[in-house]
Amino acid sequence: MAKKQTFGDKVLAAKLAQRKMAKVIVSEKSPKGTITYREATIDVDKVNDFISANK
Numbered sequence: 059m060a061k062k063q064t065f066g067d068k069v070l071a072a073k074l075a076q077r078k079m080a081k082v083i084v085s086e087k088s089p090k091g092t093i094t095y096r097e098a099t100i101d102v103d104k105v106n107d108f109i110s111a112n113k
């Protein structure tokens with residue numbers, strides 16, 4: 059039989075403290091007409107701010 063796993067306060071706090079990250083790819087068109095892609099890994103909470111700043 060499987061043993062039930064119990065979580066202590068320290069384990070739950072560590073689990074909640076982990077940062078959730080997102081990979082964002084932004085395309086840019088150069089003056090020559092080529093398209094380049096730039097990628098960045100940022101916090102999930104700041105994705106909308108990053109996208110709006112790089113439009």
